[in-house]
Amino acid sequence: xxxxxxxxxxxxxxxxxxxxxxxxxxxxxxxxxxxxxxxxxxxxxxxxxxxxxxxxxxxxxxxxxxxxxxxxxxxxxxxxxxxxxxxxxxxxxxxxxxxxxxxxxxxxxxxxxxxxxxxxxxxxxxxxxxxxxxxxxxxxxxxxxxxxxxxxxxxxxxxxxxxxxxxxxxxxxxxxxxxxxxxxxxxxxxxxxxxxxxxxxxxxxxxxxxxxxxxxxxxxxxxxxxxxxxxxxxxxxxxxxxxxxxxxxxxxxxxxxxxxxxxxxxxxxxxxxxxxxxxxxxxxxxxxxxxxxxxxxxxxxxxxxxxxxxxxxxxxxxxxxxxxxxxxxxxxxxxxxxxxxxxxxxxxxxxxxxxxxxxxxxxxxxxxxxxxxxxxxxxxxxxxxxxxxxxxxxxxxxxxxxxxxxx
Numbered sequence: 001x002x003x004x005x006x007x008x009x010x011x012x013x014x015x016x017x018x019x020x021x022x023x024x025x026x027x028x029x030x031x032x033x034x035x036x037x038x039x040x041x042x043x044x045x046x047x048x049x050x051x052x053x054x055x056x057x058x059x060x061x062x063x064x065x066x067x068x069x070x071x072x073x074x075x076x077x078x079x080x081x082x083x084x085x086x087x088x089x090x091x092x093x094x095x096x097x098x099x100x101x102x103x104x105x106x107x108x109x110x111x112x113x114x115x116x117x118x119x120x121x122x123x124x125x126x127x128x129x130x131x132x133x134x135x136x137x138x139x140x141x142x143x144x145x146x147x148x149x150x151x152x153x154x155x156x157x158x159x160x161x162x163x164x165x166x167x168x169x170x171x172x173x174x175x176x177x178x179x180x181x182x183x184x185x186x187x188x189x190x191x192x193x194x195x196x197x198x199x200x201x202x203x204x205x206x207x208x209x210x211x212x213x214x215x216x217x218x219x220x221x222x223x224x225x226x227x228x229x230x231x232x233x234x235x236x237x238x239x240x241x242x243x244x245x246x247x248x249x250x251x252x253x254x255x256x257x258x259x260x261x262x263x264x265x266x267x268x269x270x271x272x273x274x275x276x277x278x279x280x281x282x283x284x285x286x287x288x289x290x291x292x293x294x295x296x297x298x299x300x301x302x303x304x305x306x307x308x309x310x311x312x313x314x315x316x317x318x319x320x321x322x323x324x325x326x327x328x329x330x331x332x333x334x335x336x337x338x339x340x341x342x343x344x345x346x347x348x349x350x351x352x353x354x355x356x357x358x359x360x361x362x363x364x365x366x367x368x369x370x371x372x373x374x375x376x377x378x379x380x381x382x383x384x385x386x387x388x389x390x391x392x393x394x395x396x397x398x399x400x401x402x403x404x405x406x407x
Contacts, residue, residue, distance in 0.1 A: 028093020
């Protein structure tokens with residue numbers, strides 16, 4: 001039984017975080033236990049170093065993935081979802097997607113069942129991390145990816161199935177659309193409400209953090225009534241909710257000769273394929289990016305590659321009632337139990353979690369100590385093979401080195 005108190009929500013929706021909060025964790029599959037051990041060590045050490053016993057996290061384990069199936073016979077037990085809702089915050093390692101059985105994706109299921117509609121992925125270069133681009137230090141963006149609809153809604157039918165044939169017949173007879181009979185069919189829903197709440201959160205983040213712009217990423221030139229609508233609804237919510245704090249890119253040039261007024265957030269949009277070029281060639285022009293689900297999946301991984309790969313990429317899935325912070329990479333089963341892989345993604349996600357809780361000093365210490373460790377060329381194998389003169393260490397040893405630099 002964990003000793004501590006639940007995190008609760010105030011009447012205005014903000015978090016009330018006690019000094020000794022109970023936080024559930026999902027260890028994860030494959031390399032999950034290794035990176036969780038390292039992450040817990042770093043987070044607990046930072047909290048202890050900063051608050052000196054006046055604050056402390058009380059961890060409770062909940063189950064999903066392979067361990068969930070072993071313990072309960074379910075890949076995603078109902079009691080796990082209940083625990084996350086009850087405690088408002090959780091953190092998780094990578095989870096296996098069962099092949100040929102179970103649910104389509106445990107990660108997607110958690111997001112959809114808990115309505116964690118905003119996948120938030122900060123992407124910022126850490127000095128001395130190897131990068132395939134010339135100026136990675138210019139990359140400092142936060143991607144807000146809609147998490148619950150688009151193609152990830154999972155509405156599809158196999159080619160040749162009875163259901164697919166019914167849909168094809170409906171399209172042919174009722175909609176005058178003819179498709180090959182051997183087509184697999186998928187549906188791409190993008191709704192006004194879910195778009196607007198995602199963009200509202202993205203714009204609010206920019207306003208609260210004094211960032212210059214929010215870019216709406218879309219493929220609206222082709223998909224006019226889904227991704228084109230995402231663009232339209234994004235502009236609408238920015239104007240309706242933040243009209244005194246935002247202006248469009250067109251207004252910026254028409255009224256201010258392209259010079260952004262102090263305190264204003266510029267709302268702009270870019271077609272998806274163009275934005276992929278822009279974040280490579282002119283990354284300093286982008287700060288917050290709001291995007292539908294599939295675009296955001298592609299873009300956030302592409303950005304992560306520019307700053308060291310998924311091993312250094314934090315992420316969170318956030319809704320109105322709870323949030324889950326997670327490693328953004330896969331389970332890497334061939335390295336399971338070998339104490340080898342980079343725990344950076346989950347450690348940095350843990351720092352995001354501390355910020356979400358309002359424990360800024362502890363979050364700062366985690367990030368500073370991790371950066372110093374990398375600067376000292378103490379890194380796991382994935383970075384060691386790219387850094388001249390690096391000292392390659394195990395996953396747990398990297399965490400110990402980070403903790404050492406907190407003192």
